[in-house]
Structure formats: structure tokens, C-alpha cells
Amino acid sequence: MNEFEFIDSITQGYYRQSSVIKGIGDDAAVLRHPYHDLVTAVDTMVDGIHFSKETVPAFYIGYRTLAANISDIAAMGAVPTSYMISLVVPKDYSDNELQAIYQGMDQLSRKYHMDLIGGDTVTGDQLVVSVTIHGLVEKDKARLRSHARDGDIVFVTGTLGDSRFGLGLLLDEYKDQSYRDRLDKIDRDYFINRHQQPTPRVDFAEALKSLRRVALNDVSDGIASEAHEIAKSSQMTLFIDDDQVPVHQDMYSLPDELIHDYKYSGGEDFELLGTVSEQDFPFVVEAARRHHLPLRQIGYVKDSEQTNGQVYLKKQGTLKRLKKTGYTHKN
Amino acid sequence: MNEFEFIDSITQGYYRQSSVIKGIGDDAAVLRHPYHDLVTAVDTMVDGIHFSKETVPAFYIGYRTLAANISDIAAMGAVPTSYMISLVVPKDYSDNELQAIYQGMDQLSRKYHMDLIGGDTVTGDQLVVSVTIHGLVEKDKARLRSHARDGDIVFVTGTLGDSRFGLGLLLDEYKDQSYRDRLDKIDRDYFINRHQQPTPRVDFAEALKSLRRVALNDVSDGIASEAHEIAKSSQMTLFIDDDQVPVHQDMYSLPDELIHDYKYSGGEDFELLGTVSEQDFPFVVEAARRHHLPLRQIGYVKDSEQTNGQVYLKKQGTLKRLKKTGYTHKN
Numbered sequence: 001m002n003e004f005e006f007i008d009s010i011t012q013g014y015y016r017q018s019s020v021i022k023g024i025g026d027d028a029a030v031l032r033h034p035y036h037d038l039v040t041a042v043d044t045m046v047d048g049i050h051f052s053k054e055t056v057p058a059f060y061i062g063y064r065t066l067a068a069n070i071s072d073i074a075a076m077g078a079v080p081t082s083y084m085i086s087l088v089v090p091k092d093y094s095d096n097e098l099q100a101i102y103q104g105m106d107q108l109s110r111k112y113h114m115d116l117i118g119g120d121t122v123t124g125d126q127l128v129v130s131v132t133i134h135g136l137v138e139k140d141k142a143r144l145r146s147h148a149r150d151g152d153i154v155f156v157t158g159t160l161g162d163s164r165f166g167l168g169l170l171l172d173e174y175k176d177q178s179y180r181d182r183l184d185k186i187d188r189d190y191f192i193n194r195h196q197q198p199t200p201r202v203d204f205a206e207a208l209k210s211l212r213r214v215a216l217n218d219v220s221d222g223i224a225s226e227a228h229e230i231a232k233s234s235q236m237t238l239f240i241d242d243d244q245v246p247v248h249q250d251m252y253s254l255p256d257e258l259i260h261d262y263k264y265s266g267g268e269d270f271e272l273l274g275t276v277s278e279q280d281f282p283f284v285v286e287a288a289r290r291h292h293l294p295l296r297q298i299g300y301v302k303d304s305e306q307t308n309g310q311v312y313l314k315k316q317g318t319l320k321r322l323k324k325t326g327y328t329h330k331n
Numbered sequence: 332m333n334e335f336e337f338i339d340s341i342t343q344g345y346y347r348q349s350s351v352i353k354g355i356g357d358d359a360a361v362l363r364h365p366y367h368d369l370v371t372a373v374d375t376m377v378d379g380i381h382f383s384k385e386t387v388p389a390f391y392i393g394y395r396t397l398a399a400n401i402s403d404i405a406a407m408g409a410v411p412t413s414y415m416i417s418l419v420v421p422k423d424y425s426d427n428e429l430q431a432i433y434q435g436m437d438q439l440s441r442k443y444h445m446d447l448i449g450g451d452t453v454t455g456d457q458l459v460v461s462v463t464i465h466g467l468v469e470k471d472k473a474r475l476r477s478h479a480r481d482g483d484i485v486f487v488t489g490t491l492g493d494s495r496f497g498l499g500l501l502l503d504e505y506k507d508q509s510y511r512d513r514l515d516k517i518d519r520d521y522f523i524n525r526h527q528q529p530t531p532r533v534d535f536a537e538a539l540k541s542l543r544r545v546a547l548n549d550v551s552d553g554i555a556s557e558a559h560e561i562a563k564s565s566q567m568t569l570f571i572d573d574d575q576v577p578v579h580q581d582m583y584s585l586p587d588e589l590i591h592d593y594k595y596s597g598g599e600d601f602e603l604l605g606t607v608s609e610q611d612f613p614f615v616v617e618a619a620r621r622h623h624l625p626l627r628q629i630g631y632v633k634d635s636e637q638t639n640g641q642v643y644l645k646k647q648g649t650l651k652r653l654k655k656t657g658y659t660h661k662n
Contacts, residue, residue, distance in 0.1 A: 021368060022473060025564065027406040027549055028372035028466070030473045034365045037352060040448075041359035042463050044417040046455040075358040086375040086417070086461045117371075124377040126456045130417045132373050132463040135359070142353060142361045218358055233356065 010102050016113040017081045019136065029084070029117040036136040039078040043069045047127035055170040058097040060196040061129060062104025068220060069133035070112065071200035071270040075218035077143035078135035079206055082115040085131055088124035101129065112202065138209065143274075147215035148234035150303035152275035155284060157201055157295050159248045160223060161262030163269045166195030179253060186250035198270040205272060207287035214284070216274045222265035224326040226273045227311045237307040238275075240299040240322065242315035265326030275301050341433050347444040348412045350467065360415070360448040367467040370409040374400045378458035386501040389428040391527040392460060393435025399551065400464035401443065402531035402601040406549035408474035409466035410537055413446040416462055419455035432460065443533065469540065474605075478546035479565035481634035483606035486615060488532055488626050490579045491554060492593030494600045497526030510584060517581035529601045536603060538618035545615070546606045553596035555657040557604045558642045568638040569606075571630040571653065573646035596657030606632050 011024045022030040031038070045051060045065045056064065066083065073080045085105065089098060098121075109116065168174060169188055200218075208214055215234065217226040223245070231238045245263050252259070276284050281297070288295035313322040320328040342355045353361040362369070376382060376396045387395065397414065404411045416436065420429060429452075440447065499505060500519055531549075539545055546565065548557040554576070562569045576594050583590070607615050612628070619626035644653040651659040 022475065026476050027403040028370045031369040031371065032470065038362040038369065039359045040362065042415045042417045042449060042451055044419065044451045044453050046419055046453050049454055072358040084373045086373045088375065088377055088459055118373060120373055120375045122375050122377050123380055124457055124459065128419055128455065128459050130461050132415070139363065144353065145357050
């Protein structure tokens with residue numbers, strides 16, 4: 001299949017979104033949305049760094065890359081509408097594998113009525129999958145990291161570290177006899193699925209749209225990093241209570257250090273970390289409940305000049321500064 | 332320099348475009364343009380395929396990739412406004428080289444008052460530079476490939492094959508004694524500059540905005556391919572007269588077969604191939620003159636059911652079908 005045939009094979013017969021005036025088939029796509037703000041981001045994944053053929057089949061490489069992008073849109077409180085794909089494909093990559101990547105994206109995009117409106121496929125040494133995504137949000141309703149305020153509640157959806165644990169299982173990282181037996185009883189498929197086929201929290205984020213203010217950030221690098229981004233952008237101090245940070249019960253089969261590492265810097269769970277006023281928190285809880293999504297208060301926000309931009313972790317009775325990496329400072 | 336420091340170093344202090352509500356620094360950028368259509372495309376260049384360190388210094392890798400993207404925007408009749416960069420960077424790539432890529436893009440983006448509003452830098456084996464570009468155009472004024480009509484004039488800006496000849500000079504491809512002497516007299520810098528630092532035809536395309544209808548396509552793969560795209564999208568037949576296809580005078584130092592090859596499939600000149608009614612052609616000629624841009628009629632459009640979607644080339648008294656590749660059919 002040459003490039004032209006391939007483009008034909010992935011060109012949609014019609015576009016689901018009325019904002020798409022022209023999709024694939026010209027020098028550029030044309031979008032029209034007079035009543036909304038456009039939200040757009042690009043996210044790139046590289047074979048051997050963000051995934052490998054051994055741990056993620058081609059279908060899920062596509063699925064997962066698009067999920068990561070949709071998660072960015074959800075973290076802006078927006079609804080995803082369309083996307084463009086840029087692929088660097090090694091010569092020895094088969095047509096079937098290439099199509100499987102597209103199929104993985106296609107399956108997820110259908111769920112959200114998204115359109116594939118452009119892209120580019122070129123040859124290279126290493127598989128690179130880059131997605132540009134578009135979403136729409138009501139004017140001035142984008143959920144920025146800078147929206148945290150003094151007294152806000154810090155919350156997070158889902159459980160953390162699942163994706164990292166799934167990757168560890170796929171890579172057979174837990175060979176030490178000391179906890180090998182305990183891993184026999186865990187729900188392996190759950191964790192592997194969380195790694196290969198994560199669910200962006202679009203519906204939940206959309207359910208918050210009537211709120212005047214909420215800060216949101218999606219968990220791509222791990223909550224230590226995401227919490228810092230909110231603290232820095234909002235110029236506030238975030239306090240997190242380790243006891244409240246949610247993990248799946250099977251995670252306790254792992255040593256404490258690994259649990260800590262996975263919770264704070266495992267990343268790629270694509271849950272949402274947010275802050276909202278105490279008054280609006282019950283509304284957020286109810287929105288999560290309606291979408292069958294666990295949600296937990298894990299801390300609070302304080303405006304404290306000396307420490308703004310920083311994150312503190314209360315763990316085993318002591319309060320320490322949390323680094324972006326997930327480790328704590330010694331002091 | 333780590334990723335956070337690097338993002339800080341390339342984040343603009345202010346945004347030039349009023350359409351940019353939020354630039355770098357959140358999960359996604361936010362754009363607002365209630366009165367225009369948004370035009371967007373992605374273009375990816377790979378080291379060893381689209382450029383190499385030997386022929387294109389880092390600054391021009393950036394310049395050229397952004398120029399290729401701006402050219403897509405020009406070919407839609409739109410004005411470029413912002414862009415996002417996705418970079419895959421090998422471990423042995425220096426900070427200086429990385430910054431030079433950004434500086435190359437920055438220099439060109441300033442010329443057009445564009446904003447850098449997002450991006451992603453990841454590690455990999457091979458340098459990959461991918462740009463997502465945005466532009467604005469009046470509603471319903473995007474210049475589509477499907478706009479060619481029966482009786483239209485086919486025109487092209489600039490001269491063709493220059494970029495490919497520049498690459499050949501950089502790669503020292505012309506070692507054969509038979510024409511080596513003749514190459515002593517050519518303007519090497521002109522061709523090398525056309526390869527490393529091409530000029531997208533934004534101003535000219537914008538000067539056509541009062542025209543009701545014009546089809547435009549930018550010359551990225553070569554006019555044989557671009558002419559086919561117009562013929563196919565418009566379901567028309569394009570006729571091109573070889574004598575009229577413009578090349579730089581120094582190109583005649585090359586053998587006839589190379590001239591043919593460079594003209595029709597050299598590509599990356601980022602000139603504009605277009606069609607417009609005979610009545611509006613003088614307006615197009617005048618717009619080009621005002622922008623000191625050579626422009627030439629090279630053929631015409633015919634609605635002829637049997638051959639629509641095809642391109643014919645009149646050369647040395649005979650009319651042959653031109654393939655997408657630039658070669659002619661035997662019949």
C-alpha cells in the first residue's frame with residue numbers, strides 16, 4: 001500500500017463534528033467554531049521510551065497515544081472533537097501493524113464522536129506516534145492550572161500507580177521471591193489494561209462545566225509533578241496527605257518504596273488532579289459518583305508566601321517537601 | 332538544561348496574536364477566533380530523510396520545517412498565527428543544536444507575528460521535527476484544491492526545482508566531468524539558500540483574498556504531484572505546457588533529464604500552483620507583480636469526462652499523460 005492508498009483507507013466518509021469544514025484531503029484542515037474556545041495540544045510517544053512492541057501491541061499504541069491526548073483536553077474541561085496524526089514508521093513495519101495503530105485510535109475516537117482530520121506519515125528508524133488534538137470549551141471556561149485558590153480542596157480521581165504497576169507486570173519486574181508469591185493473587189489483567197487502554201476522564205470533567213472555577217491537571221507524569229504545576233501556576237502551596245492518596249488494594253502486595261514511587265511518579269494513569277473551593281466540593285463528589293468514578297480529597301491549598309509554588313507531603317506523622325520527582329526533601 | 336528549564340527558555344513573554352488566550356504552560360493551548368475559520372496542518376521532518384546535518388545546519392532545520400508548514404497555510408489562502416513543536420531528540424544532540432532549531436523557527440515566526448503556543452520534547456534515536464501550525468482565513472474563503480473549474484488558467488509562482496538543485500550541490504552530486512565545468516558559473520548560493528531557507532508565499536496568497544474563487548496547492552512534492560491533487564479533487568483535467576514551466580536560467584547547465592526531474596518532482600520549492608478563471612487571471616498577475624514574485628501561466632483546466640483526475644504534459648510537440656512521479660506515460 002503506498003501513501004496515497006493509505007490516506008484513502010483512513011479517510012472518513014463523513015465527519016461527525018459540525019465544526020469540521022474540511023478534513024483530510026487538502027493542504028490543511030478547516031475548522032469553524034464561532035461560539036467556543038478551541039483547546040489544542042500535541043503529545044508524542046516514541047518506541048522504546050513510552051512503549052515497546054513487547055509490552056504494548058500496535059492497536060494499543062494507537063489507543064494509548066490518543067487517550068493521552070484526550071486526557072489533556074479533559075484536563076482543560078473541554079470536549080475532544082478532532083485529531084491529526086503524525087507517524088514516523090520504520091521500513092520493516094508491516095501494513096497490518098500500521099493499520100492496527102490507526103484502528104486503536106479509531107476505536108477510541110468513535111467513542112467521543114471525534115474526527116481524524118489530517119496527518120502525515122514518513123519513514124524513519126524508530127516508530128514515533130505524535131497526535132495533535134482539538135477540543136471545544138465554553139468561552140473562558142478552560143480549566144487552567146493557575147485556578148487554585150487559598151482554602152481549596154485538592155482532589156484526585158481513580159487510583160494512582162496502576163499504569164506503572166501494569167507495565168512492571170508486563171516487563172516481569174517482580175522476580176524477587178520475597179513478594180513473588182503475593183503477586184499470584186492480584187488482578188493482573190486490571191493493571192495491564194490500565195497500562196494499555198487507559199480511560200481519559202472526559203465525562204467527569206464535562207460534568208463540572210457549570211462550576212465557575214476549578215483547576216485541573218491530568219496525571220501523565222505522576223501527581224508529584226502535576227501538583228507542582230498547579231502550585232507554581234497558581235502561586236499557592238499544596239498540602240497532600242499520604243494516607244488519603246488512593247491506590248488499588250492489590251498494590252499493597254508491593255514493597256512500601258515501590259508503592260510510594262508508583263503513587264507519586266508512576267504517571268500515565270490519566271486521572272485528574274484538581275482543586276476546587278470547599279463550597280463546590282460536594283458538587284464535584286456528586287459528579288464523580290454519577291460517572292461511577294472514585295474521587296478522593298487528598299489535601300488542601302494554602303496561600304503562604306514563603307512556600308508558594310511548593311508541595312508538602314504529610315506521611316507517617318511528619319511533613320516534608322515533596323519534589324517533582326516524587327521523592328521528599330530530607331529536611 | 333532539563334525539560335522544565337528548556338520550556339521556560341522558549342516561552343514567550345507575551346503573545347502577538349489576540350486569538351491566543353492561553354499559550355505554553357498548561358495541558359493545552361486555548362485559541363479564540365469567532366469571526367474566522369481556523370486552518371491547521373501537521374508536517375514532520377526526519378533526519379536522514381528530509382534533511383541531514385551535513386546539508387542543513389540546525390538553525391535551518393528549524394527554519395525549513397516551519398517554512399514548509401507556513402506554506403501549507405499559504406496554500407489555503409490563510410494567514411499563519413501560531414504553531415506547536417514536537418521534537419524527538421537523540422541523546423547526543425547538544426543544547427546548542429536544540430536551541431538553534433528553535434531559533435530558526437523563531438526567526439521565521441517573528442516575520443509573520445506568529446506565536447509558539449505549545450509542544451513536546453522527547454528522547455529518541457533519530458532527530459524528528461514535527462510542527463503543527465494554525466492560520467486564520469475569512470469564513471468560506473479557504474482555497475481548496477477542489478476549486479478548479481473548466482477553462483481556468485493554471486499558474487505557478489517562482490521557479491521550480493531550485494531546492495532540489497541546491498540539495499544536489501550540497502551533496503556534491505554533479506561530479507561528471509561533462510557538465511562539471513558548466514557548474515562553475517552558476518549562482519550556487521542562490522540554490523543552496525532556496526533549499527535551506529525557502530520562502531512561503533503567504534503575502535501573495537493573502538493578496539488574492541478578494542477573489543471569489545481560486546484553487547491553490549503548495550509545491551512540496553513537485554508540481555506533477557500537486558497538479559494531480561488539483562485534478563483529482565476538482566474532477567478536472569489539467570494540461571501543462573512544458574515550455575512555460577519556469578526554471579532558473581542556471582538550471583540549463585544540467586542535463587535535460589535532470590531538469591525534467593527537478594521541475595516536475597524536485598519538490599520543496601514551496602511555490603504555489605493554482606488555477607483561476609481567465610477573467611481573474613490579470614488580478615493574480617498584478618498581485619504577484621506587487622510582491623515582486625515571478626508568476627507564469629503554465630497551462631489550463633478542462634472538464635473532459637474521460638480524462639478528469641489526470642494531468643497531460645505538452646512537451647516537444649507531443650501530448651503525454653504525466654504521472655504523479657513526474658514521469659510521462661509511454662502512450
